[in-house]
Amino acid sequence: ADTIRFAASATYPPFESMDANNQIVGFDIDLANALCKQLQASCTFTNQAFDSLIPALKFKRFDAVISGMDITPERQKQVAFTAPYYANSAVVIAAKGKYKTLADLKGKRVGMENGTTHQKYLQEKHPEITTVAYDSYQNAILDLKNGRLDGVFGDTAVVNEWLKNNPNLAAVGEHITDPQYFGIGLGIAVRPDNTALLEKLNGALTAIKADGTYKAINDKWFPQ
Numbered sequence: 600a601d602t603i604r605f606a607a608s609a610t611y612p613p614f615e616s617m618d619a620n621n622q623i624v625g626f627d628i629d630l631a632n633a634l635c636k637q638l639q640a641s642c643t644f645t646n647q648a649f650d651s652l653i654p655a656l657k658f659k660r661f662d663a664v665i666s667g668m669d670i671t672p673e674r675q676k677q678v679a680f681t682a683p684y685y686a687n688s689a690v691v692i693a694a695k696g697k698y699k700t701l702a703d704l705k706g707k708r709v710g711m712e713n714g715t716t717h718q719k720y721l722q723e724k725h726p727e728i729t730t731v732a733y734d735s736y737q738n739a740i741l742d743l744k745n746g747r748l749d750g751v752f753g754d755t756a757v758v759n760e761w762l763k764n765n766p767n768l769a770a771v772g773e774h775i776t777d778p779q780y781f782g783i784g785l786g787i788a789v790r791p792d793n794t795a796l797l798e799k800l801n802g803a804l805t806a807i808k809a810d811g812t813y814k815a816i817n818d819k820w821f822p823q
């Protein structure tokens with residue numbers, strides 16, 4: 600049988616993270632496994648820094664990236680994406696009650712993972728805010744809790760998870776969906792010349808949406 604080698608940056612629960620047994624788990628992992636099952640292939644996963652995923656994909660270290668990755672026009676110059684598999688928006692979190700809007704964060708330190716759409720958006724759209732890049736979202740959250748950061752900027756679906764476990768933190772202002780920066784949702788990336796794999800993944804995605812598998816995975820990781 601075929602093997603599809605996936606990579607992710609396991610710092611972004613509920614999409615991907617390492618569990619207590621050092622196993623990679625999450626929505627993206629279950630989704631990839633379901634796609635592989637549908638394709639009668641086996642899946643492997645590599646965990647590495649988010650900003651190295653696209654370069655390593657191009658270098659053929661693995662076949663596909665599934666990592667809560669926004670389908671953006673800029674990335675589409677380098678890789679091909681499947682149809683979107685999850686809707687996205689972005690939001691800043693900070694100490695509860697401290698800031699009302701992004702404008703209140705002028706001169707403050709907001710952290711995010713290196714190479715993310717969140718980093719680019721803040722740097723270009725809000726130069727009045729100091730962006731602090733981290734090797735992982737988990738380290739950014741630690742620094743927010745320690746008071747070394749004033750805010751963290753990430754995907755709403757992920758941020759909501761952090762808020763559940765941190766009652767002293769809250770969202771600041773509106774959710775941001777600027778498609779120029781955050782694209783049209785999350786997608787799986789493959790090398791542009793790997794149209795065979797792209798077509799397989801898109802076909803399998805349609806199939807697992809139709810047979811209820813997608814919904815079951817969604818309900819497991821994003822319970823209502």
Ligand SMILES: NC(=[NH2+])NCCC[C@H](N)C(=O)O
Pocket residue numbers: 607608609610611614615649666667668669712714715716717736754
């Ligand atoms: N697995 C991760 N750490 N993903 C971070 C993704 C952040 C954002 N959605 C982006 O595409 O840039």
